[in-house]
Amino acid sequence: MNKIVLIALRRPYTFVVLSILIVIFGIRAIRHSPTDVFPTIKIPVISVVWAYAGMLPLDVSGRITFYFERFLTSTVEGISDIVSQAYYGISITNIFLQPHTNLPGAEAEVTAIAQTIVKALPPDISPPMIMRLEASQVAVASLQITSDEMTPADLYNLSYNQLRPLIVVIPGAIVPHPYGGKPKQLLVSLDQDKMLARNVSPTDVHAAFDRQNIVLPAGDMKIKQTDWMVQTNAMPPEIPEFNDIPIKREGNSFVFLRDVADVQLAGPPQTNSVIVDGKQAVIIVVMKSGEASTLDVVDGIRATLPRIKEIVPSHVDVKIITDASVFVRESINEVTHEMAIAGLLVGLIVMLMLGSWRPMIVVTTSIPLCTRCAIEKGYRNSFAVNVVP
DSSP, X not given: OHHHHHHHHHOHHXXXXXXXXXXXXXXXXXXXXXXXXXXXXXXXXXXXXXXXXXXXXXXXXXXXXXXXXXXXXXXXXXXXXXXXXXXXXXXXXXXXXXXXXXXHHHHHHHHHHHHXXXXXXXXXXXOXXXXXXXTTOOEEEEXXXXXXXXXXXXXXXXXXXXXXXXXXXXXXXXXXXXXXXXXXXXXXXXXXXXXXHTTOOHHHHHHHHHHHSOEEEEEEEEETTEEEEEEEEOOOSSGGGGGGOEEEEETTEEEEHHHHEEEEEEOSOOOOOEEETTEEEEEEEEEEOTTSOHHHHHHXXXXXXXXXXXXXXXXXXXXXXXXXXXXXXXXXXXXXXXXXXXXXXXXXXXXXXXXOHHHHHHHHHHHHHHHHHHHHHHHHTTOOEXXXX
């Protein structure tokens, strides 16, 4: 320690330049270090969600969850625990992995086994939704979408099909499905009395949809010098044309879909609602990934907001209603303010005790230099600046 003091006394300019470099690199580290409330918490968890509408929880547990868990334990490596819940039409399986497990590799194995087991599950079941779960994935902002001219279904489709793709490309942003409204779906309402009168079952209607509502490549056809690409498109372009799909033939007459059902553009039962000034609206919740910074994600949303307002119709209002970056910035500023006051008080006490202003300057300059040096070291090691350590 004495040698360092002697060198500093003999070469003062060297240490002045070193102090200037610490200040410069420290300011750069403060501006570029990830800033958040909590540090990154890495708990390797993979969540798998199966959906099969109409199936009771007992059947979901026995027909979906049971088989999937058995295949998981025989294929995926590094499993610590498996926690599953069976609900009405939904199976949720959380796979807790051992610490330091290769999460992308385990996720690929889960995806592969989920695609393989589909054939052993109930018919027509869709592949599951597979996602990573991290404790640091929290909501950082919410966007409110309102309009006086659009229906809740139109607002939902606008949010899901046009706004969500613009936000999901922001680095570190995770955007679940919007809340409020409902997605548009083709709704076929079967009339039981008409079906009994014409001896038609729901299976016949389902099979007719599979046969008629298709798009198949038919190859090509060469005529002289031209090679014509042929495509079979049997998908009705308009909703009323679905009524003309033949369901069954009785002699020389046909039973069409309009004879036993009503086809309309509707949606599933609405399970959540967002009300703004007495009118239904839609909210898009933006979350951050585990290692992303809240400030970077929110700044990316604010930078994308002008682009969003250019795309949406003039009668649609899009605004940010919750912003977690405000709390993070205020907390960091408060900590910085308290550190500055503490440094000045220490310097004042040193001056009062020693009766000289030189030791006070040494102390008051050493504290910020040491702080910036520590932040620079943390930035080099990919550490973050957190309000709660």
